[in-house]
Amino acid sequence: MPSPEFDIELQLLIDAIYLKYHYDFRGYSPASLKRRLTAAMNRFGCETLSQLQDRVLHDPMTFPALLDYLTVQVSEMFRDPRYFLSLRENVVPWLRTYPLLKIWVAGCSTGEEVYSLAILLREEGLLERTLIYATDINTHALQKAQAGVYEADRIAGFTENHRKSGAPASLSDYYTAAYDRAVFDKSLRNHIVFSDHSLATDSVFAEVQLVSCRNVLIYFDRALQDRAVGLFHDALCRKGFLGIGSKESLRFSAYADSFDEVSREDRVFRKRDAA
Amino acid sequence: MSGLDAALRGIEGIVIGTSAGGVEALSIVLPALPANLRASVFIVIHLPRERSSRLVEIFSRRCALRVREAEDKDVALPGTIYFAPPDYHLLLNRGPQLALSVDEPVNYSRPSIDVLFESAADVYRDKLLGIILTGANADGAEGLYAVHRGGGITVVQRPEDAHSPLMPLSALKRTTADFVLSLDQIAGLLAALDGGSGGSLHLQQKET
Numbered sequence: 206m207p208s209p210e211f212d213i214e215l216q217l218l219i220d221a222i223y224l225k226y227h228y229d230f231r232g233y234s235p236a237s238l239k240r241r242l243t244a245a246m247n248r249f250g251c252e253t254l255s256q257l258q259d260r261v262l263h264d265p266m267t268f269p270a271l272l273d274y275l276t277v278q279v280s281e282m283f284r285d286p287r288y289f290l291s292l293r294e295n296v297v298p299w300l301r302t303y304p305l306l307k308i309w310v311a312g313c314s315t316g317e318e319v320y321s322l323a324i325l326l327r328e329e330g331l332l333e334r335t336l337i338y339a340t341d342i343n344t345h346a347l348q349k350a351q352a353g354v355y356e357a358d359r360i361a362g363f364t365e366n367h368r369k370s371g372a373p374a375s376l377s378d379y380y381t382a383a384y385d386r387a388v389f390d391k392s393l394r395n396h397i398v399f400s401d402h403s404l405a406t407d408s409v410f411a412e413v414q415l416v417s418c419r420n421v422l423i424y425f426d427r428a429l430q431d432r433a434v435g436l437f438h439d440a441l442c443r444k445g446f447l448g449i450g451s452k453e454s455l456r457f458s459a460y461a462d463s464f465d466e467v468s469r470e471d472r473v474f475r476k477r478d479a480a
Numbered sequence: 481m482s483g484l485d486a487a488l489r490g491i492e493g494i495v496i497g498t499s500a501g502g503v504e505a506l507s508i509v510l511p512a513l514p515a516n517l518r519a520s521v522f523i524v525i526h527l528p529r530e531r532s533s534r535l536v537e538i539f540s541r542r543c544a545l546r547v548r549e550a551e552d553k554d555v556a557l558p559g560t561i562y563f564a565p566p567d568y569h570l571l572l573n574r575g576p577q578l579a580l581s582v583d584e585p586v587n588y589s590r591p592s593i594d595v596l597f598e599s600a601a602d603v604y605r606d607k608l609l610g611i612i613l614t615g616a617n618a619d620g621a622e623g624l625y626a627v628h629r630g631g632g633i634t635v636v637q638r639p640e641d642a643h644s645p646l647m648p649l650s651a652l653k654r655t656t657a658d659f660v661l662s663l664d665q666i667a668g669l670l671a672a673l674d675g676g677s678g679g680s681l682h683l684q685q686k687e688t
Binding site: 211212234235236237239240241278279280420422423424426427430450452453454457 | 551552553565568571572573574579580581582583584595598599602
């Protein structure tokens with residue numbers, strides 16, 4: 206359990222990271238940050254956060270490693286299969302009406318969600334006309350995402366999720382097994398642009414028909430959640446769709462009135478026309 | 481005893497962790513909580529997703545208090561029981577405010593008892609009551625130690641009575657328990673956390 210000084214040190218460290226590296230964690234929910242930083246202190250052999258701050262400021266190797274502690278989420282493919290089923294039922298028919306599609310996966314981490322969407326779009330015959338923007342603040346995670354290689358022992362879970370998502374075929378059509386790895390089809394990647402982007406400090410970069418951002422907002426405080434959802438709102442075209450995590454909500458958001466619920470249970474929303 | 485008595489009256493947060501046999505144990509313990517409880521109650525129980533999603537329904541019927549599934553960024557209300565949702569860790573920010581995460585499982589568990597207890601200890605310090613009930617793994621031992629270090633009160637179900645003794649035994653091995661009690665005695669302790677008068681507690685403290 207953190208010492209009483211930990212809160213002070215936490216604020217100082219977050220400010221130091223912002224001033225030196227321009228990564229902005231000031232709007233992150235503290236409880237998770239504290240856990241991750243406690244783990245990082247152990248990893249770097251620091252007894253206090255102040256010691257870790259010293260390392261972060263003066264040892265150039267420390268920050269990239271620390272960033273992994275602060276940001277990397279391990280996700281799974283087709284996590285919450287019903288969400289993807291809902292996309293097939295509620296969003297895909299509307300996407301079909303567009304000759305060219307743009308989709309934004311915000312906070313894509315190591316890419317599981319991006320490949321899930323790419324596979325779903327291929328199954329629905331839409332991938333060839335789609336460009337997916339996959340963004341994250343962690344360039345190390347983005348490199349992993351770009352590689353599209355996952356541990357073989359995770360594939361059984363991915364396959365089960367995929368099946369429950371209303372898939373017409375088997376997930377095995379989309380990867381080749383190589384030793385203890387599964388390498389996902391390179392042709393999926395031709396439709397994905399991986400890019401460094403921060404929901405805390407960057408702005409909108411394209412107009413899109415769908416934003417999928419799941420289990421990212423729970424790491425933000427309410428103000429940063431509002432900023433992120435504001436970006437999604439501005440990026441979405443008229444009547445565009447937004448998908449969020451199964452325990453995330455727009456209820457208390459500044460944008461609560463800017464979206465209609467399409468599927469409450471599956472957290473699929475649709476941009477409302479301005480009054 | 482009188483020191484603990486006073487400490488119990490100052491309790492603002494209660495955290496409970498359990499796994500195998502947990503629904504049955506909670507069915508004895510939770511209905512004892514008085515309707516005028518000032519504290520908020522947070523519970524992690526390891527369960528398959530299908531059963532877990534029915535917890536609110538099951539315990540709403542049996543408890544005098546509000547029972548809810550924890551929602552991200554909700555302010556913790558007094559006299560309310562919050563269950564961690566399946567496949568999410570439940571943590572607390574200052575406020576206290578509830579926060580969920582999908583960070584990697586801890587002790588193969590998500591939600592993890594350690595994660596909840598450690599963040600609750602940080603927020604509530606000596607105004608926290610931590611309770612470890614029956615369970616078949618060691619999750620919660622570190623968490624209860626954090627409650628103890630923060631000055632909170634620690635309670636462990638008597639291992640010989642527990643459906644699965646491993647979780648209580650692991651907790652007792654890791655930290656000092658202020659009370660080692662049967663489920664009925666834990667129910668008695670919780671019933672005495674009356675938001676009004678604060679009756680006297682007649683409980684056997686563990687001899688250490």
